[in-house]
Amino acid sequence: MENKYAQKLIEKIQKEILQDKFELASIITDLKKIREYSLEEQNPVVTKSLRLAYEHLENNNAFLIGIPDDEPLESESESTKNVSEENDIESFEYFLSILFDLTKKNNLLDLKEYNKAFLAF
Template identity: 80%
Template sequence: MENKYAQKLIEKIQKELLQNKFDLDSIINDLKKIREYSLEEQNPVVTKALRLAYEHLEANNAFLIGIPDDEPIHEDDQTEQNVSDENDIESFEYFLSLLHDLSKKNNLLDLREYNKAFIAF
């Protein structure tokens, strides 16, 4: 994301996660604010990813989506869900890191994979 306030909010969440602080309400509020900035940047993939992420957190009180596989599955019929039974902090940290540099094509591709996983969940 290009907006410096969005970057600061992402860094704030990442810093708290490094300190083993997973304050769900704070994270959800920060993601909602970051989404407002992404609306201004007019990036629909990121905007959707942020909305789906905070809705997922609200519904499950945890981040249960795993890191997308390196090799995408091309057969739509056999889509594997990469989900966890417990809070997947590593995946959430990766999700946040994707938001930092959207100029990398792979970051947007992984965000699309997260979007698919959120919807399939």
């Protein structure tokens, strides 16, 4: 994200997580605000990813999507391995970190994998 306000909100969420403060309502509110900034930047992958992320958090009260695999998945049935039964803080931290720097091609690819996992959940 290029918007400095969006970056500050991402950093705020990251700091709270480092302090073991996973306050769902606050995170969802911040993700919605970051999504508004992404709409201005006209990046549909990021905008969709943010919406899917906060909807996932609202529906499950946790982040249950794992970090995308480095290797492309062979079949749809394997994508279910990318689901956690507990709040996956590490994956959520990674999700936030790739939002921060979208100039790296792999970050955008990983966001697309997150989107697929959210939709398959």
